[in-house]
Amino acid sequence: MRASLRGLALLRTLPLLALSVLAPACSAPADAAASAEDDATRGGKIQLLVTVDWEGRDLRDDNLRAMENLHARFPDVKLVHFLNAAYFTKQGADADATKAQMARVIAPGDERGLHIHGWKRLFEASGVTFKSGPTFWGTTLGPEECTSDCGHEVPISLYSADELRKVVRFSVDKLDANGFGRAKSFRCGGWMAKDSVREAIRAEGIRYEQSAVPTAFLAPKLAPYPLHGWLGEIWQGTTETSQPFTMPTAAGDLVEVPDNGALADYVTADQMVAVFEANKAAWLRDKRRNVVVSIGFHQESASRFVFQVEGALARIKEIAERERIPLESITSERVRAR
Numbered sequence: 506m507r508a509s510l511r512g513l514a515l516l517r518t519l520p521l522l523a524l525s526v527l528a529p530a531c532s533a534p535a536d537a538a539a540s541a542e543d544d545a546t547r548g549g550k551i552q553l554l555v556t557v558d559w560e561g562r563d564l565r566d567d568n569l570r571a572m573e574n575l576h577a578r579f580p581d582v583k584l585v586h587f588l589n590a591a592y593f594t595k596q597g598a599d600a601d602a603t604k605a606q607m608a609r610v611i612a613p614g615d616e617r618g619l620h621i622h623g624w625k626r627l628f629e630a631s632g633v634t635f636k637s638g639p640t641f642w643g644t645t646l647g648p649e650e651c652t653s654d655c656g657h658e659v660p661i662s663l664y665s666a667d668e669l670r671k672v673v674r675f676s677v678d679k680l681d682a683n684g685f686g687r688a689k690s691f692r693c694g695g696w697m698a699k700d701s702v703r704e705a706i707r708a709e710g711i712r713y714e715q716s717a718v719p720t721a722f723l724a725p726k727l728a729p730y731p732l733h734g735w736l737g738e739i740w741q742g743t744t745e746t747s748q749p750f751t752m753p754t755a756a757g758d759l760v761e762v763p764d765n766g767a768l769a770d771y772v773t774a775d776q777m778v779a780v781f782e783a784n785k786a787a788w789l790r791d792k793r794r795n796v797v798v799s800i801g802f803h804q805e806s807a808s809r810f811v812f813q814v815e816g817a818l819a820r821i822k823e824i825a826e827r828e829r830i831p832l833e834s835i836t837s838e839r840v841r842a843r
């Protein structure tokens with residue numbers, strides 16, 4: 506809580522810095538400014554990905570307002586939205602209202618990617634027989650839990666690549682039909698992007714997979730559950746400084762973009778800034794290369810956690826300006842695998 510309050514205090518005191526901060530400050534000595542410019546033109550940058558996982562559970566006004574506020578405070582920060590088609594498959598869903606609620610928090614420069622959780626109604630709408638477990642928590646869902654919709658905690662890696670292709674295709678088509686375009690990037694529900702998931706998304710035209718996560722960040726909340734162990738196996742060796750790499754699948758290569766700063770429900774503003782600092786240190790060792798930092802939050806808990814992201818953004822931008830670090834807010838298409 507102390508960290509959170511500190512983040513908020515900083516946010517109030519810091520001026521809103523443009524993320525194109527990247528340019529050297531006017532008061533700098535000319536030689537320092539020139540050398541920073543040289544570095545920036547001949548070399549890499551710190552590339553910041555700010556991601557939002559849309560869980561497919563609900564679209565509440567308090568969460569959407571928190572996202573509108575984030576955009577208003579940081580208009581130069583692009584968001585990478587991993588959108589979910591499950592909102593359109595809820596019982597009695599009003600497609601026009603759903604579309605309008607989602608669209609209201611997506612800015613023109615933002616990216617529209619894809620997120621999938623194991624929702625029963627989404628899988629059935631895609632023509633796939635629903636599986637009720639084992640869930641992230643080691644349980645199996647009973648009929649009493651599925652009166653309206655259920656399955657958020659069922660890992661989609663339980664399904665075959667052929668089954669998943671149907672769900673990916675349904676989701677991309679549904680989002681496209683509602684004006685959100687065809688996703689090129691993906692994050693898996695619960696970060697559970699095992700082989701069948703990676704093959705399915707690649708076969709359906711997705712290029713960027715963004716589920717690799719350092720499980721150390723998740724341990725305080727998830728360690729008692731099977732999910733934590735599964736993620737430790739899938740993403741073994743992933744750390745806060747892991748960088749994009751080529752991930753082969755049976756359907757072709759993906760660019761795997763590590764979610765190296767995880768998501769705000771699991772990390773504080775202080776931890777996000779620490780991830781930035783660790784990656785900044787890597788960039789300083791070799792300025793010719795881009796270094797990617799990924800932080801983010803969930804749409805469904807934005808009202809509770811987005812202040813952590815805002816606190817981190819304010820401090821990251823302040824550090825970049827003060828230390829003349831070339832920082833850019835990017836979407837997935839700017840990412841290159843090493």
Ligand SMILES: [Zn+2]
Nearest residue numbers: 558560694695
């Ligand atoms: Zn999710």
